[in-house]
Amino acid sequence: MNEDDMIDITPQEEQKPRLVLMGEFSAGKSTLTNIILDSQPLPMKVTATRLPPVQISYGAPAAFAIGFDGTRTQIELDGLESVCMDETALIEVHMEAEALELCDLLDMPGISDPNMPAEMWENVITPRDHVIWCTHATQAWRQSEAAIWKILAPQSSGQNLLLITQFDKLQNDRDKMRVRKRVEYETDGLFDAIYPVSLLSALSAGEDESVWIESGVAAFSEHVIALLTGAEPPAPASDETVQMDAPRAKDLRHPSAVTVPEPAPEPEPRIMPRRVASGPRPAVRRLADPEDIAGFGS
Amino acid sequence: MNIETPISTDEPTDVVAQPQFLTAGLEPLEAFSQRVEMVENALESLEEATGSAARRAVTRLRKELDAFEPAITFLGQVKSGKTTLVNAMAGWSDLLPSDVNPWTSVITSLHLSPGAEKKDISARFQMMEEDEWDRLVHKGGRLGELAGRAGSESELDNIRQQIEVLRDKSRRRLGRKFELLLGQEHEYGYFDKNLLERYICIGDDFYDEDDTSGDVENQGRFADITRSADLFLRSNSKPFRMCLRDTPGVNDTFMMREQVTINAVRASKLCVVVLSAHQALTSVDMALIRMISSLQSRDVIIFVNRIDELSDPATQIPEIETSIRQVLADHKGPEDAQIVFGSAYWANMVLADDIKGISDASSDALLKWADAKDSSNLRQRPPAEIIWHISGLPDLNRVVAERIVEKLGDPQLHKIASSAISVASGQQAANKVRVEGEQAQITMSMHEVRSELNALADRHRAELAAKTAEIIASYQARADRAHINFIERATHSLITHLENKGDSKVWSYDPTGLRMLLKSAYSVFAVRAQRSAKDHYELAVVDIAELYFKAFGTAVEGIELNVPEVQEFPAPVTIAQTIALDFNDSWWVSWWRRTRGYQAFAKQFHALVSAETQDFMEQLKTVQTSQINEQLIATLDAFFEQNRDIMIEIGSSKGDADGLQRICLGKEESKRLELIEGLIADFKHHSAPTHWEGKTE
Numbered sequence: 001m002n003e004d005d006m007i008d009i010t011p012q013e014e015q016k017p018r019l020v021l022m023g024e025f026s027a028g029k030s031t032l033t034n035i036i037l038d039s040q041p042l043p044m045k046v047t048a049t050r051l052p053p054v055q056i057s058y059g060a061p062a063a064f065a066i067g068f069d070g071t072r073t074q075i076e077l078d079g080l081e082s083v084c085m086d087e088t089a090l091i092e093v094h095m096e097a098e099a100l101e102l103c104d105l106l107d108m109p110g111i112s113d114p115n116m117p118a119e120m121w122e123n124v125i126t127p128r129d130h131v132i133w134c135t136h137a138t139q140a141w142r143q144s145e146a147a148i149w150k151i152l153a154p155q156s157s158g159q160n161l162l163l164i165t166q167f168d169k170l171q172n173d174r175d176k177m178r179v180r181k182r183v184e185y186e187t188d189g190l191f192d193a194i195y196p197v198s199l200l201s202a203l204s205a206g207e208d209e210s211v212w213i214e215s216g217v218a219a220f221s222e223h224v225i226a227l228l229t230g231a232e233p234p235a236p237a238s239d240e241t242v243q244m245d246a247p248r249a250k251d252l253r254h255p256s257a258v259t260v261p262e263p264a265p266e267p268e269p270r271i272m273p274r275r276v277a278s279g280p281r282p283a284v285r286r287l288a289d290p291e292d293i294a295g296f297g298s
Numbered sequence: 299m300n301i302e303t304p305i306s307t308d309e310p311t312d313v314v315a316q317p318q319f320l321t322a323g324l325e326p327l328e329a330f331s332q333r334v335e336m337v338e339n340a341l342e343s344l345e346e347a348t349g350s351a352a353r354r355a356v357t358r359l360r361k362e363l364d365a366f367e368p369a370i371t372f373l374g375q376v377k378s379g380k381t382t383l384v385n386a387m388a389g390w391s392d393l394l395p396s397d398v399n400p401w402t403s404v405i406t407s408l409h410l411s412p413g414a415e416k417k418d419i420s421a422r423f424q425m426m427e428e429d430e431w432d433r434l435v436h437k438g439g440r441l442g443e444l445a446g447r448a449g450s451e452s453e454l455d456n457i458r459q460q461i462e463v464l465r466d467k468s469r470r471r472l473g474r475k476f477e478l479l480l481g482q483e484h485e486y487g488y489f490d491k492n493l494l495e496r497y498i499c500i501g502d503d504f505y506d507e508d509d510t511s512g513d514v515e516n517q518g519r520f521a522d523i524t525r526s527a528d529l530f531l532r533s534n535s536k537p538f539r540m541c542l543r544d545t546p547g548v549n550d551t552f553m554m555r556e557q558v559t560i561n562a563v564r565a566s567k568l569c570v571v572v573l574s575a576h577q578a579l580t581s582v583d584m585a586l587i588r589m590i591s592s593l594q595s596r597d598v599i600i601f602v603n604r605i606d607e608l609s610d611p612a613t614q615i616p617e618i619e620t621s622i623r624q625v626l627a628d629h630k631g632p633e634d635a636q637i638v639f640g641s642a643y644w645a646n647m648v649l650a651d652d653i654k655g656i657s658d659a660s661s662d663a664l665l666k667w668a669d670a671k672d673s674s675n676l677r678q679r680p681p682a683e684i685i686w687h688i689s690g691l692p693d694l695n696r697v698v699a700e701r702i703v704e705k706l707g708d709p710q711l712h713k714i715a716s717s718a719i720s721v722a723s724g725q726q727a728a729n730k731v732r733v734e735g736e737q738a739q740i741t742m743s744m745h746e747v748r749s750e751l752n753a754l755a756d757r758h759r760a761e762l763a764a765k766t767a768e769i770i771a772s773y774q775a776r777a778d779r780a781h782i783n784f785i786e787r788a789t790h791s792l793i794t795h796l797e798n799k800g801d802s803k804v805w806s807y808d809p810t811g812l813r814m815l816l817k818s819a820y821s822v823f824a825v826r827a828q829r830s831a832k833d834h835y836e837l838a839v840v841d842i843a844e845l846y847f848k849a850f851g852t853a854v855e856g857i858e859l860n861v862p863e864v865q866e867f868p869a870p871v872t873i874a875q876t877i878a879l880d881f882n883d884s885w886w887v888s889w890w891r892r893t894r895g896y897q898a899f900a901k902q903f904h905a906l907v908s909a910e911t912q913d914f915m916e917q918l919k920t921v922q923t924s925q926i927n928e929q930l931i932a933t934l935d936a937f938f939e940q941n942r943d944i945m946i947e948i949g950s951s952k953g954d955a956d957g958l959q960r961i962c963l964g965k966e967e968s969k970r971l972e973l974i975e976g977l978i979a980d981f982k983h984h985s986a987p988t989h990w991e992g993k994t995e
Contacts, residue, residue: 024577025577025580026576026577027577046575046576046614046618047617047618048621112580112581113581114584114628136576138604139375139376139378139574142549142550142582143549143550143556144580146551169607178399186551200609
C-alpha cells in the first residue's frame with residue numbers, strides 16, 4: 001500500500017494537519033484518541049486492539065471500512081471491531097468532535113503485535129503529519145520502538161511528540177525523574193518534546209481542573225493546540241514541559257492537599273476539548289487497614 | 299591473580315526468619331527431597347558395606363547426587379519484573395537490586411540451599427575475557443552480524459559504538475586495572491547491596507558524564523565488565539537446593555545485553571518467561587518463547603507479572619489469558635504452556651512486612667482480584683498470608699516444583715538408583731565369592747578378565763561410533779535437502795512477488811517451514827540414534843554378563859546388570875535462532891530499501907539466507923551431533939568402567955586369606971548380604987530400571 005492508498009481515499013477540500021498516534025500495543029493510543037475526541041469511539045482494552053488503522057475526521061457521524069482493493073463499505077460506528085482484518089486497509093470515522101475542526105487523527109495499530117503485518121507502518125507518514133508516540137512508563141522506550149522510529153523519523157517533517165503514558169504507575173518522584181531522564185537521554189534529538197502523562201486519570205478527570213492538569217495531558221494539549229493553530233508552541237525546555245514534581249498518585253485523590261498550578265489560559269473553547277465529560281470516577285478501595293482484606297470473598 | 303582479594307570477615311547479611319506459608323506450592327519438591335534423602339542414606343550404607351574398588355563407584359554416585367541442583371532461568375523483556383520476581387521466589391524482597399530503569403546487566407545465579415543459617419553466604423563474580431570483548435567489538439554480537447549482512451551499516455555501527463563507549467567508560471573508570479581485571483574471578487565471603495550494585499547493576503548511564511555527584515558511588519564499578527555472578531545463600535523456605543537465574547532483559551536498546559541473555563537460554567532446561575500484564579505477548583516475547591521451547595512446551599512457564607497495575611484484574615486477566623493463548627496458537631508456539639498470573643510487587647511487600655505500604659491503586663486491584671479468586675478457604679488466615687496467595691507466587695512455585703521434579707529431579711534419581719543397583723548386585727556376587735570360597739569355578743585369571751573387558755569395551759565403542767556416524771550422516775543429508783529446498787522455494791516466491799507486485803511492496807517469507815522440516819529431521823535422528831544406542835548398550839551388557847560368568851562361574855548367578863539409560867538429547871534450540879527473515883520490522887525493511895533491481899534481489903537474497911542459516915545449520919548438523927556422539931560413547935565407557943570396578947572387587951576377594959577367616963564369621967556376612975539386599979530393594983523403589991538377569995548357562 002502506498003501513500004495515495006492511505007491518504008487520498010476521501011477527497012477533501014483542504015488537507016488539515018493530521019495527528020498520527022503510534023507506539024507499542026497497549027501503550028494508550030486509543031485512550032488518547034478518546035480523550036482528544038471527548039468521546040469514546042474506540043474500544044480501550046488491556047490486550048491488543050484488533051483494528052486496522054483508524055482515521056478520524058470531521059463530519060456527520062458515520063464509519064466506513066476501506067478495503068485493500070479500494071472498496072468503501074459503511075459500517076456501524078459501534079461495531080468497528082467486527083471488520084475483517086485481512087480485507088480492511090483502513091477504517092474511516094467521521095465525527096463532529098471539536099478537535100477535528102483543527103486536525104484529522106490517525107490511530108495506528110500497535111507495533112510488536114504478533115498479529116499485525118510489518119508493512120502496516122511503512123509509508124504512513126505524510127508531510128501534513130505530526131506523530132504522537134506513546135510509550136508505557138514502566139517499560140519505556142525499548143529496542144522495538146527505537147528501531148522502528150529510527151526508520152520512520154526521517155520520513156517526518158512535522159513536530160513529533162513523545163508521551164510517556166501511565167506515568168502514575170511509577171511509585172515516587174525519584175522514580176519518575178529517573179525514568180524521564182533515561183528516556184530523554186535515549187531519545188535525544190528524536191522528538192520535539194516529551195510529556196509524561198496519566199491518560200486514565202485524564203480520562204476520568206471530569207470537571208476537575210486540577211486532576212486534568214496533574215495528569216500531564218493539559219500541558220500536552222496546550223502544545224498540540226499551539227502546533228495546530230500555528231501559534232508558538234510552548235518552549236520545549238524539559239523542565240518546563242515535564243512535570244518533574246508531579247504529585248504522587250496518592251495525592252490525586254486529595255486535590256485539596258496539592259498545590260494547584262495556575263490554570264493555563266483557556267484556549268478558544270471550540271478548538272480543543274479540555275477534558276472528557278465522563279461520569280464520576282470509579283470509587284477506589286484502599287487497603288487502609290490490613291484487616292480489611294480478611295473476610296472478602298464471603 | 300586477583301588485584302583485589304576481597305575476602306571479607308564481615309558479619310554476613312541477616313537472613314530474616316520466614317513465615318511458614320512461604321513454602322506453599324513447593325510440596326512436590328518437599329516429597330522429592332525426602333526421596334533424595336532416602337537414596338542418599340542408602341548410598342551411604344552401601345558405601346560402608348562395599349569393598350574398596352566398588353566403593354569408588356558408590357562415591358562417584360554420591361557426588362553426582364550432591365552436585366544435582368535444578369536451575370530455573372527467568373527471561374523476559376526489559377523491565378517486565380524478572381529481578382523482583384526472582385527476589386520473591388527467593389523469599390527475600392530486596393536481595394537483588396532492582397530499579398525503574400533497566401538495571402540488571404549480568405546473568406545472576408542465586409544458589410539457594412535449605413536451612414536458616416546465616417553462615418555459608420558467599421558470592422563469586424566472573425569478569426569478561428579479553429577475547430569476548432574483542433569479539434563483541436569487532437563482530438558486534440549476533441544482531442550486529444545480522445545487521446551488517448543485510449546492508450544496514452548504521453545498526454552495526456550502533457552496536458559497535460555502544461560497546462566502544464562502554465569499554466572506554468570502564469577503562470576510564472578502572473584505569474590501569476582494566477586490562478588486568480578481564481578474565482578474573484572475584485570471591486567474597488558475604489554480599490550486600492553495595493557489593494551487588496558494583497558488579498551486576500547498570501547504573502545511571504544517562505546522567506551527564508561531567509556530573510560529579512554520582513562519581514564517588516560509581517568508582518570501582520565492575521558491572522560493565524562482569525560476565526556472570528553466582529550468589530550462595532540459605533533459604534528455609536526451600537525444601538531442596540535450587541538455582542534461580544536472573545537475566546538482563548531482551549529488547550533493551552543496549553543490544554549487547556540481549557545477546558548475553560540469548561546465550562543463557564541454551565544452558566537452561568527450565569525457563570520462566572516473565573510478561574507484563576499491561577502488554578501481553580509481543581512479537582519479541584513470542585520469539586523468545588519459540589526460541590526456548592523449541593517446541594518442547596513443558597519447559598516453558600509463562601508468568602504474567604504486574605497484575606497489580608491492572609485497573610480491573612477480575613475481568614482483564616481472563617481477557618489477557620485468552621489473548622495469549624490465541625497468539626500462541628496462531629504463531630505455532632507451545633499452546634499448552636502453563637500460564638500463571640501474579641504480582642511480584644505484592645509478594646515482596648509481604649516479604650518486606652509492609653502490606654500497609656501497598657499503594658492505593660494497587661490495593662484496589664488486589665481487593666478486586668481477591669474477590670474474584672476463590673480464596674474462601676483462606677478467609678481465616680492472616681492478611682499477609684492471603685496477599686501472598688493472591689500474589690500468584692504459590693501457583694508459580696507449584697508449577698516450577700512439578701517441572702523440577704518431573705523433568706530434572708526424578709530422571710536424575712532414577713539414573714543414580716539404577717547404577718547403585720548394579721553396584722550392589724555386584725557386591726552380592728563379591729560376597730558370594732567370598733562366602734562360597736573354593737567352590738566357585740574360576741577359569742580365568744584377573745589379568746585375563748581385565749584384558750577381555752577392555753577388548754569388549756573397544757569393540758562396542760567402535761561399533762556404536764560407526765552406527766552413530768551413519769545415522770548422523772543420513773540426518774545431515776536430510777537437513778541439507780530441507781535447507782536447499784527452502785532457499786529455492788523462498789527465492790522462487792520472491793521472484794514471483796517481484797513479477798506480480800514489483801519492488802515497492804515489501805515481501806516477507808515465513809521461515810517456519812524450514813524450522814518444521816529441520817525439527818522433524820532432528821527428531822527422526824534423535825529417535826534413531828537413541829534406539830541404536832540402546833541396542834548397542836544391550837549387546838554390551840550381554841557380553842559383559844557372559845564375561846562375568848566366564849570369570850566367576852556360578853558365584854555370580856543372579857547378578858543384575860542394568861542396561862545404561864540413553865540420556866535425553868538436548869533440544870535443537872538453535873533452530874529457533876533468529877534469522878533475517880524473522881525480523882519483519884526494521885532492518886529487514888531497510889535491506890529491502892537498499893537493494894535495487896530484480897537480479898540483485900534474488901541473488902542477494904540467496905546469499906543472505908544461505909549465510910543467515912549457515913550458523914544454525916552448522917550448529918545443528920555438526921556441533922550438536924558430535925556432542926551427542928560423545929555423550930553416547932561416554933555413557934558406554936562409564937558403564938564399562940563401573941563393571942571393571944565391580945570385577946576387580948569380586949576378583950580381589952577370592953583367595954584372600956582373610957576371606958577364609960570371614961567364612962567363619964558367617965553370621966556377620968549373612969547380615970551384610972541381607973543389608974545389601976535391603977538396599978537393592980530401596981534403590982529399585984527409586985528407579986524404573988530395565989533388568990537383565992545374569993545368564994546361568
